Amino acid sequence: MPHKLLVVSVDAMHHDDLPFARTLPAFSRILEQAAVAEIEGVYPSVTYPNHTAQTTGCPPARTGIFNNLQFQPGRGDASEWFWDARAIRVPTIFEAAHAAGLTVAAVQWPVTANERHVDWLVPEIASPQVFDGLEDQYRRTTNAASLERYVLPNLHLVDVTGRKPRYYAFVNHVAEQILRHERPDVMFVHLVEVDSARHAGGAHGPHVEQALREVDATLGTFLDALADTGDLGRTNIVLVSDHGHLDTEQHTNLNTIFVERGLVRLDEAGRLLDYDVLCLGAGLSGQLFLAEGITPGRRAEVEALLAEIEATPEYRIERIWTAEETARAHGLDGPFDYVVESEPGVVVGMLWDRRPVVRRGDDDFPPVLGNHGHAPRHGGQPLFVATGPDIAPGIDLGRRSMLDEAPTFAALLGVDLPHAEGTVLHELLTARPLPV
Structure with missing residues (x-):
């Protein structure tokens, strides 16, 4: 049997955060003998496409997860996220591990x-x-054993006092309990404290260090659970992250512009009637959808406006790509027709009840000071940190692709992931594990 694998995603942690992380007790224990890499994520640099790349080794054009949000015209930022695993179009590491007879937790x-x-x-x-409340959302999305043993007894740990539930305490406790009591062969955990801090306070600062301290405390409970069960010495531990953050400087609200030019039409209450072109935001980028059956004349109007937007300095739109171009350059494709790449720090807005351009310092600037979704070449980069019995200690792998992570997880587990486009990071393996 292969050694166990624990993968912890510290959402939005930058490679540049490692020096501070080395001053913290749990991070320092992991980093002491670790192999490290700086990772180039997939475009757009938002959570769901990148986490899906981490479990499949495939870019959005193949996984089908091209944004956090699904395209649901008229719903704006209330659109559903890609939360259901059945939306993924390629096999995952979970499927490969399960087929090999390994116990899997997520x-x-x-x-x-x-x-x-x-x-x-x-x-x-x-x-x-x-869903109809917290209990309903889990009853409809997980299995009976997980629901009864770990979800229902701990739902009181979810903080429901804000606009959205906060799951920090719930996730941290449940993950530790599963690690301790079920001792799975493979476990993937997602921690979002650092991402929340960077959204609220900007890309850098004491608020980020505090969030890293909170994550460190959670990592400490994971290490203690592994030590208490005797699994620490036979577990490969990998810390990953999904994207960086940039300080938010401006919102360019494209749907507002489309409404002003008559390419999006609303009723008297401000609800969507129909559209020729509509923007789905992805933070610091966006995706544009043309109406089904759009006439050549209307399409020409849209294309003329897009050229104007791209050429207008105040909008700070660096480039508007066709989907064919982003598919070739970034592995990004989907049911959209264009991809909007803004200048770093500029949100590509999808609401139509705001001014076309809102700048930081304006009274109506939204209270989110950090964001992502930008082309992955900008700003702080995600990280990959690995330590354990099958990991060569102290190696710096330089800059690697996020698509290489899933094949490397598969190699550590001795399973096959033939659909993956990435390659195994052989340099970090002490010896390639044998198939199960």
């Missing part, structure tokens, strides 16, 4: 709801509006 990992290849499943649900 806590708060994106796009895992109804994932039938995970034995101990606590999925991330970012669309609570779809």
Whole structure:
């Protein structure tokens, strides 16, 4: 049997955070003998496409997870996220591990709801509006054993006092309990404290260090659980992250512009009637959808406006790609027609009840000071940190692709992931594990 594998995603942790992380007790224990790499994520640099790349080794054009949000015209930022695992179009590491007879756990990992290849499943649900409360969302998205043993007894740990539930305490406790009591062969956990801090306070600062301290405390409980069960010495531990953050400087609200030019039409209450072109935001980028059956004349109007937007300095739109271009350059494709790449720090807005351009310092600037979704070449980069019995200590792998992570997980487990486009990071393996 292969050694165990624990993968912890510290959402939005930068490679540049490692020096501070080395000053913290649990991080320092992991980093002491670790192999490290700086990772180039997939485009757009948002959570769900990148976490799906981490479990498949495939880009959005193949996984089908091209954004956090699904395209649901008229619903804006209330659109559903890609929360259901059945939306993924290629095999995952969960499926490969399960087929090999390994026990699999996933806590708060994106796009895992109804994932039938995970034995101990606590999925991330970012669309609570779809369900009738917390209990209903888990009854409809996980298996009976996970629900009864870990979800229902701990739902009181979910903080429901804000606009959206906060799952920190729930996730941290449940993950530790599963690790301790079920001792799965493979476990994936998603921690979001650092991402929340960077959204609220900007890309850098004491608020980020505090969030890293909170994550460190959670990592400490994981290490203690592994030590207490005797599994620490036979577990490969990998810390990953999904994207960086940039300080938010401006919102360019494209749907507002489309409304002003008559390419999006609203009723008297401001609700969507129909559209020729509509923007789905992805933070610091966006995706544009043309109406089905759009006439050549209307399409020409849209294309003329897009050229004007691209050429207008105040909008700060760096480039508008066709989907064919992003598919070739970034592995990004989907049911959209164009991809909008803004200048770093500029949100590509999809609401139509705001001014076309809102700048930081304006009274109506939204209270989110950090964001992502930008082309992955900008800003702080995600990380990959690995330590354990099958990991060569102290290696710096330089800059690698996020698509290489899933094949490397598969190699550590001795399973096959033939659909993956990435390659195994052989340099970090002490010896390639044998198939199960």
